[in-house]
Amino acid sequence: MTTPAPVLTVNGIEVIYNHVILVLKGVSLQLGEGQIAAILGGNGAGKTTTLRAISNLLKGERGEVTKGSIELRGERIENLTPADLVKRGVVQVMEGRHCFAHLTIEENLLTGAYTRKDKGEIAANLDKVYTYFPRLKTRRTSQAAYTSGGEQQMCAIGRALMANPSVVLLDEPSMGLAPQIVEEVFEIVKDLNQKEKVSFLIAEQNTNMALRYANYGYIMESGRIVMDGAADDLRNNEDVKEFYLGMGGGQRKSFRDVKSYKRRKRWLA
Ligand SMILES: Nc1ncnc2c1ncn2[C@@H]1O[C@H](COP(=O)(O)OP(=O)(O)OP(=O)(O)O)[C@@H](O)[C@H]1O
Ligand SMILES: [Mg+2]
Numbered sequence: 337m338t339t340p341a342p343v344l345t346v347n348g349i350e351v352i353y354n355h356v357i358l359v360l361k362g363v364s365l366q367l368g369e370g371q372i373a374a375i376l377g378g379n380g381a382g383k384t385t386t387l388r389a390i391s392n393l394l395k396g397e398r399g400e401v402t403k404g405s406i407e408l409r410g411e412r413i414e415n416l417t418p419a420d421l422v423k424r425g426v427v428q429v430m431e432g433r434h435c436f437a438h439l440t441i442e443e444n445l446l447t448g449a450y451t452r453k454d455k456g457e458i459a460a461n462l463d464k465v466y467t468y469f470p471r472l473k474t475r476r477t478s479q480a481a482y483t484s485g486g487e488q489q490m491c492a493i494g495r496a497l498m499a500n501p502s503v504v505l506l507d508e509p510s511m512g513l514a515p516q517i518v519e520e521v522f523e524i525v526k527d528l529n530q531k532e533k534v535s536f537l538i539a540e541q542n543t544n545m546a547l548r549y550a551n552y553g554y555i556m557e558s559g560r561i562v563m564d565g566a567a568d569d570l571r572n573n574e575d576v577k578e579f580y581l582g583m584g585g586g587q588r589k590s591f592r593d594v595k596s597y598k599r600r601k602r603w604l605a
Contacts, residue, residue: 345365346404349389351394351559353399360385364561365564372525372550372552374547385559408424408426442477446462469490469524471486484517490521503537505539506538508540510522525549
């Protein structure tokens, strides 16, 4: 198997909030063309900050990338606006879904096409979204506020797809959803990845689910990647099992408490 060329490359980025709070301390990662990569880790690890750094959405949070570089298919993108990034095919689905509550599902989806003009293409894209998310078609005239959490998550992903992206940054799709709905959402992501060749970078606390669907995983703690590897290798790794998959019986600790993690990382490489 050949490794796909990277569509996204993050090279040693540092992110500082409010000019003083250093949150990302040299994060490097890659997303292969046509792949699904997962950024895993607990609350406050820096997953959302990493996605926002890529999509250039840190400014509104008083954050900035102070070191390192970000490339889209080999071209530097740190200075592009979020709208330019959308035009280049990079869209982010925010944590917490953020559908417009007073708009219908269909109106929400159409807001995702704001960078596009061709009405015929937009209509075709909407149809495509409905084939992947039949639930959204059923609920197309419902106000988003009255739809379920799962439908709102689907709406948020569907809206991102209305920009016709090649790369989707997906922040905690499982948040607050029942396990079978999470599975339904991930199955659709897998379908979109395989049939539409959309690459996904997914931030998740749900390590188990994310590693079932991703090709590659990065484990993050306190603003650093502490381990990375092929998803199957991570799933079978004893430390990952103990600390992130809840199979060790003990209390979840920090990876940094494990003296051997660097050695294991070398084995995985
Ligand atoms: N706007 C902000 N200003 C200052 N600090 C922030 C800001 N946003 C996030 N942080 C801090 O940055 C760190 C990383 O936060 P981030 O939201 O990236 O983590 P996360 O891995 O996405 O966590 P979660 O799983 O809870 O969503 C945390 O310590 C957080 O408190
Ligand atoms: Mg987050």
